[in-house]
Every structure is written in structure tokens, then in C-alpha cells.
Amino acid sequence: MYKNRADQIAEEIQELVFSRSFQDGERLDEIRLAKRFGVSRTPLREALKKLTLSGIVEKIPNRGVFVRQPGPIELLDMFEVMSELESICGKLAAKRITDIALKNLHEANSKCKKALKKSNPDSYYLENELFHKIIYNQSGNSFLERETIKLQKRLEPFRRIQLRFRGRIEQSMSEHEAIVEALSSGDAVGAECALRNHVSVQGDKFHQLVASFNIKENY
Amino acid sequence: MYKNRADQIAEEIQELVFSRSFQDGERLDEIRLAKRFGVSRTPLREALKKLTLSGIVEKIPNRGVFVRQPGPIELLDMFEVMSELESICGKLAAKRITDIALKNLHEANSKCKKALKKSNPDSYYLENELFHKIIYNQSGNSFLERETIKLQKRLEPFRRIQLRFRGRIEQSMSEHEAIVEALSSGDAVGAECALRNHVSVQGDKFHQLVASFNIKENY
């Protein structure tokens, strides 16, 4: 899959940041990381550059690169954009979705239901991801699809935690029904609203998001 | 402003791509470019990596990097997203804009009018950019602001050409009035629609965009 070690290392470091192995504000020492990954500074610097451009780390000239976890405010901002992007995808998809994709969407939704019955959050997350990706794709706008996926990836760790809260999966599932319904009947406004509401962080979800900051996997 | 030569070179190459000094599909030879800019391959590769991640050039492993000008379809996709982003900024700004910013918005709009009277497209473009940036900023969402500016920059060369078409500036100006009106009265839906319509590429604008592909500066 990967062609060069640099991109591979970028992904690995990103994982370490997402999993909080690297704390916020921590400096990423080029030389130490190079030794850790068994490479020279050159590919490691390329990896750090990539992470800098995607906003996961911050580079201060002649000082070093530092981990930059989004704070609550920035995270809320990102979720706000995410909900708008998804709602746009839904709006466009309502008018553009193909019959085949609609069938696949139903199928993905069924798999979500099965995961819910087995009360398997991880499985639900995966099936849910496919469900949403079908909608991104059926927006008929490749650029929008790519951008939405990019942000989705960045928010993934936080969404995953959210699904762990009691009742969240059930609520998510019932919202899916409204989305499918709207897309099936070509109701652009309905799809738009259903998706915005599905993704946006408001009410209880806000508190859950803030709470997720302090969650330790131990408990 | 710049700290390292690599980022500086990235901007310069980007300019060359935007100004079509580098044709679509053209290979960017690392060694030749390094000589041209008087640096070694290392900073030049960093520059190319940056451009790759922003999508301006495409990197094929072990083959090289190639200029990748968006085709008409991709460009339409990007404009569709741009109009939606702007409309979101407007929707949010309608509820969040400060009195001071509203005053600045009026002022920026006045300057646009002056540029229109002098029939100075370049001046109009600059003032217009400020006008829009105030709205992005007053969305109260920093992440949205950054993302919108990023896309705006990428579409800049095309928007600039569009403004050259007869009557386009006058039309743009009258649309501004509706935007200011909506934002002043806190009309979220009005601002949303006005901005989407202002930016989206439809009708005549579509043909102008397609036509701009074949425009030579000589004529």
C-alpha cells in the first residue's frame, strides 16, 4: 500500500497522537523519533511536514514541532463544519443518488442494526462509517467527498468515544432511518436537516464531548 | 515573513502553476528546479511535498511530480463546495457578527463601490476579498474560516478571470447589497441564500468559467 517509509511514519505518528501516546504540547524530537523508527532524519522530517500541513502538529521555526491537540472550542468548531459538510452531502445526494447506491445504503443500514443488536460499538462504528461514506460519494461531488472524508478521519477518535455513551448508538440508529427515508424520497431539505442534526454536537452530545476529554480508558 | 526557503519556493512554484507557466501534466524535474532556484534537492522536495498535499501537483511514486490543473468538472465541484462554505459562513455570521465588524463590512462594501466606479477589476478584487474575509471571520468558527480561506485561495485565479467578463462586477456589487442587508438584520436564511447565489457557478457564470479555460492574456 505504502510506497515510501516517510508517509508510513506519518501515519504511525498520527496514530500515536490520536491515541494520546503523545501528549498535547509535547515536542517531537526529530533525532529521537528517527532512531525509534530506524530511519534518518530526512524521511522523518517529511512525515512531520505532512502532519504539520494537516494541522495535527505545529511547527515553530528553529524550535521544533509540537503536538497540537484541538481544545474543546476548536473541536466544537470542527464538529460544526463536519455537520454542515454532511448536510451538504445529503442535500446533493438526495437529488443525485443512484438506485444501486440507495440499495447499498439500505444494506449498510441493516448491518448497523445488526451491530446494534449485538451491542458491538466497534462494529457499529465501522458499518456506520460505510453508511456515511456512501452518502459522501453520492453527493456526486468528488472534491466534497474527499474533503468530508478528510475531516471525518480527523474527528474519528472523538466520535468513537461518543458512541460509548449510554443510548447514543440507539439514538444514532433511529436518526439513520430518517436519513434513509429522506434520501429514498429525494427530499433534499429533509436529508439536509436529518444529517445536520445527526452529526452536530448539541445538548447532551456537547457534554459528552467535553466529558470525553477526561476519559481514561481504564475506567 | 518566510522562515525557510522551502516554503518560499512552494509559494513560487504555486504561482507558476496558477499563472499557467507550468502546463497541466508537465513534469516538475527536481534537479532542474533545484538549479533554477539555486538550492539543493532537499528544500525543493519539501516544497513539492507541500504542493502535493494541497493537491496542486500529483506525485507518482518513483516517477515524479506532475502539474495537475483541475479540469472543468473538478473546478465546478470546487466552486460548489466554495458556495456552500460561504453560505455557511453567512448563516453563522448573521447570528454572530459584531457591531464593529458590521461597520467594517459596510466600509469594505463602499470601497468595492468606489473600485466599481473607477472600473478597476484588480482593485475591486482586493476589496471584495476583504469583504468576504470579514464574513468568514464573523462566522465565529476559526476552523471554518481557515478552511474557507484555503479554498478561496485555490480558486482565486479563476474568480479573477471571471470578474473580467462584461457586467460581472456590476452584478457582483448588487449581490453584495443583499448580503449586507441580510447580515445587518440578522437574517440567517437570507444571508445563506444570498451568499450561495453570489458564489455559485450557474447560468452565464458556467459558460464564463468554461470559456476562461481557453482565454489567452494576449487578447
Place this chain on the structure above:
DNA sequence: GTCAATAATATTGTATACAATCTTATATCT
């Protein structure tokens, strides 16, 4: 004792040299 200046240290930024990989051309075999 405190402030400033200079030296020492550490870290990033760049250049060059080398290795790996892919493409292309040529030669040989069927």
C-alpha cells in the same frame, strides 16, 4: 546582586552522496 554580553550548546535547515527502483533500450534466443 543584577544586567548585559559573549560563548557554548542544541536544534533546525540545507547540501551532497549514496542506494533502491523503475524505465527503456539492446541483445540474444526461438
Place this chain on the structure above:
DNA sequence: AGATATAAGATTGTATACAATATTATTGAC
């Protein structure tokens, strides 16, 4: 003559060495 295999060439990818710059520590003067 065509196809395949091998070798030559070109280009990217990586390692290492060096230069520039910023930070910190130390020394000296007031």
C-alpha cells in the same frame, strides 16, 4: 521478426555531513 531477458540509464528515496540560527549558560562589569 518477435518476444523475452538483461543491462544501462534515469529518477526518486534515504542517509549523512555540514551550516545557520536560536536558546541557554556563563562570565564580567556596574
